[in-house]
Amino acid sequence: MRTLSRRELVTTGAALTVAAAAPMESRAAAAKRQRQLFALDAITIPILGDERSFPVRRIYCVGRNYAAHAIERGSDPTREAPFFFQKPTDAVQNVPLDGIADHPYPSMTKDYQHEVELVAALHSGGADVRVEDALSHVHGYALGLDMTRRDLQNAMAMEKRPWEIGKSFDHAAVLGPIHPAARVGHLQRGRISLAVNGKIRQDSDLSKMIWNVAEQISQLSKAFELKAGDIIYSGTPENVGAVVKGDVLLCKIDGLNDMSIRIV
Numbered sequence: 001m002r003t004l005s006r007r008e009l010v011t012t013g014a015a016l017t018v019a020a021a022a023p024m025e026s027r028a029a030a031a032k033r034q035r036q037l038f039a040l041d042a043i044t045i046p047i048l049g050d051e052r053s054f055p056v057r058r059i060y061c062v063g064r065n066y067a068a069h070a071i072e073r074g075s076d077p078t079r080e081a082p083f084f085f086q087k088p089t090d091a092v093q094n095v096p097l098d099g100i101a102d103h104p105y106p107s108m109t110k111d112y113q114h115e116v117e118l119v120a121a122l123h124s125g126g127a128d129v130r131v132e133d134a135l136s137h138v139h140g141y142a143l144g145l146d147m148t149r150r151d152l153q154n155a156m157a158m159e160k161r162p163w164e165i166g167k168s169f170d171h172a173a174v175l176g177p178i179h180p181a182a183r184v185g186h187l188q189r190g191r192i193s194l195a196v197n198g199k200i201r202q203d204s205d206l207s208k209m210i211w212n213v214a215e216q217i218s219q220l221s222k223a224f225e226l227k228a229g230d231i232i233y234s235g236t237p238e239n240v241g242a243v244v245k246g247d248v249l250l251c252k253i254d255g256l257n258d259m260s261i262r263i264v
């Protein structure tokens with residue numbers, strides 16, 4: 001008997017799938033009906049005042065979006081266009097409103113740093129979104145921590161290599177619940193701060209972002225079609241710094257509930 005080539009196997013498999021489906025069923029519906037080898041949990045974020053949760057599609061992050069932080073990271077804030085990176089969706093660590101969530105100190109680093117950030121959560125999207133339309137896609141806002149293995153990020157940057165090992169590890173996308181814009185409005189100014197063990201480290205104002213959330217969405221949508229479920233970490237103000245096991249971080253943004261974690 002003749003052995004089927006890999007290419008023939010693929011096309012034969014596809015033909016069988018279509019043949020087995022009901023005549024009116026689309027290929028996408030047929031694919032969805034297929035059983036999976038194993039189950040994966042959906043990644044979701046709680047929404048305040050809503051029994052439904054927010055399913056996460058992608059996590060985008062803006063780099064160097066406050067002038068004073070851009071300077072402390074060694075770049076010129078007046079000339080730099082916004083740039084973006086991603087964290088994997090399953091890097092999400094949800095922090096409940098009440099109490100202090102344990103956050104594991106990650107492997108491989110000796111310089112584990114906090115970056116407190118406003119996070120925008122999109123319930124719709126598009127390509128080439130206009131700045132004036134951008135906020136209509138925002139379902140709400142959350143407090144976030146873009147946790148960073150700074151020593152590894154810096155080592156990769158020096159070698160012109162990707163940042164993943166410094167930014168995209170497990171639990172690196174810490175965030176509180178989503179506060180619907182319908183309840184809290186669109187946050188464009190207001191204090192953003194982070195204290196470690198009761199001592200303020202980061203303390204700025206959302207209005208000091210170089211690119212505001214609407215501009216971030218517009219810029220990002222030129223490079224990637226944005227979709228419902230995308231969340232955007234909008235950058236951190238100055239005075240990022242290291243934490244060690246036992247430290248308690250308290251994050252605040254005017255208009256949102258506080259968020260707290262303990263490094264364990």
Ligand code: MN
Pocket residue numbers: 061062063115117146233235236
């Ligand atoms: Mn950041």
